[in-house]
Amino acid sequence: MLNRNILSRTRVEVIFVQLQQKKMRDEEKSKEQLLKELIDLRRTVVTNDTEHRLREEYSKVKENEQKYYNLFQSSNDAIFIQDLNGRILDVNQKLLSLFGYDRSEMIAASMSDLVSATEESKYRSALESLVSDGATIFEIDLRRKNGEPFPAEVSASMFAVNGEKVVQGIVRNISERKRAEEEFRKYRKHLEAFVAQRTDQLESANKELESFAYSVSHDLRAPLRAMEGFANALLEDYAEKLDETGKDYARRVVSAAQHMDILIQDLLAYSRLSRSALKPNEVSLDSVLGEVMHQLSSDIQKIDAQIRVERPLPEVMGDHATLVQVLSNLLSNAIKFVEPGVKPKVNIRAEVVNNRVRLWVEDAGIGIAPEYHDRIFRIFERLQGMETYPGTGVGLAIVKKGLERMGGKAGVESVPGEGSKFWVELRMRGL
Numbered sequence: 001m002l003n004r005n006i007l008s009r010t011r012v013e014v015i016f017v018q019l020q021q022k023k024m025r026d027e028e029k030s031k032e033q034l035l036k037e038l039i040d041l042r043r044t045v046v047t048n049d050t051e052h053r054l055r056e057e058y059s060k061v062k063e064n065e066q067k068y069y070n071l072f073q074s075s076n077d078a079i080f081i082q083d084l085n086g087r088i089l090d091v092n093q094k095l096l097s098l099f100g101y102d103r104s105e106m107i108a109a110s111m112s113d114l115v116s117a118t119e120e121s122k123y124r125s126a127l128e129s130l131v132s133d134g135a136t137i138f139e140i141d142l143r144r145k146n147g148e149p150f151p152a153e154v155s156a157s158m159f160a161v162n163g164e165k166v167v168q169g170i171v172r173n174i175s176e177r178k179r180a181e182e183e184f185r186k187y188r189k190h191l192e193a194f195v196a197q198r199t200d201q202l203e204s205a206n207k208e209l210e211s212f213a214y215s216v217s218h219d220l221r222a223p224l225r226a227m228e229g230f231a232n233a234l235l236e237d238y239a240e241k242l243d244e245t246g247k248d249y250a251r252r253v254v255s256a257a258q259h260m261d262i263l264i265q266d267l268l269a270y271s272r273l274s275r276s277a278l279k280p281n282e283v284s285l286d287s288v289l290g291e292v293m294h295q296l297s298s299d300i301q302k303i304d305a306q307i308r309v310e311r312p313l314p315e316v317m318g319d320h321a322t323l324v325q326v327l328s329n330l331l332s333n334a335i336k337f338v339e340p341g342v343k344p345k346v347n348i349r350a351e352v353v354n355n356r357v358r359l360w361v362e363d364a365g366i367g368i369a370p371e372y373h374d375r376i377f378r379i380f381e382r383l384q385g386m387e388t389y390p391g392t393g394v395g396l397a398i399v400k401k402g403l404e405r406m407g408g409k410a411g412v413e414s415v416p417g418e419g420s421k422f423w424v425e426l427r428m429r430g431l
């Protein structure tokens, strides 16, 4: 019994130990299991997280892609993407409507469907320059689905997709521009013809005017000389038969005839100047002024005018004869427009401004109000009466026209009562 008890206890113990061990194993096992499950769980969690992130990134990429694709599709420019063999990979809506194809037709189209037959070599050479330069712009005639050709400007560049080079191009229909260019060309041709015709007409009108001016100078001056001569003859040969009024009339005829003669000569000088083309030469202002002083010497002496010249004067690009005319008019004005009884004082000097020579003729005469500074350069504009200051009103018009013909300018600075400073500006010699 005891034994049995011992035995049975032992059995119980054994069972207990076994159970204990099993429990331990189970615990061990469940710990392992737990760890495994934990690792699994972690893996799942990590995987889920990465997947989530990946998903998010993917959807962002998709979103961006869609955004750019929408941009591409809705662009107002017709855009295509093709490979280097000319195979179309993608096109946008605008390009489809430009060519009149639907999408699948367009993708299937070959270059010979889209480019006019005569232009294929041009397209190939454009592709070649695109490959060598990376970008190119060219004009080419393209063809719509209905066969209708249209002129286009293609601006193409290259970029790589997955390491493979593709061409992206923008096509612009330039029919309008071409039409405008054509119109412009036609218009220009027409205009050129018109100008040539008008130039011919003007040239012949000029010739007519020239011969008219020539006959004016001869035919008008002859009767004038007769009037002046006979009026003088009256004064000399019939003096005792004429009373003072009769003599006065005869003198007036003489002076009117003389005035008209001067007027005709001035007009002739002006009209000659308006016509002849002037080739600028190197001209010495010193020698021009010498000639002018010689011309006016008797007038200068008569009124005892004082003329100071700041020599040496520079050389300019101009025309000698025209410059003599110009300076003679400026100097004769400078010694004419003084208060009665005042001895004229004139100063002539030159200065260089920005490689241009400005020649000044400065007097201490009656001066000119500012509102007339432009007007006096127009033909026949005079500010004084003929009795006080005789003249024709052509002199300053000759000055202005003469300077224009030589590529120069003329002007005046003046204050009434303080004198006038007339200037002419020309290019310096050699510039």
Ligand SMILES: Nc1ncnc2c1ncn2[C@@H]1O[C@H](COP(=O)(O)OP(=O)(O)O)[C@@H](O)[C@H]1O
Pocket (backbone or CB within 6 Å): 329, 333, 334, 337, 363, 365, 366, 367, 368, 376, 381, 382, 383, 384, 390, 391, 392, 393, 394, 395, 396, 397, 420
């Ligand atoms: N140096 C000057 N001083 C004052 N007035 C002048 C001077 N030069 C020209 N003018 C004014 O400009 C006008 C036009 O000059 P111009 O064409 O030479 O004609 P004209 O000498 O025959 O009167 C003159 O009538 C005069 O009123």
Ligand SMILES: [Mg+2]
Pocket (backbone or CB within 6 Å): 329, 332, 333, 391, 393, 394, 395, 396
């Ligand atoms: Mg004058």
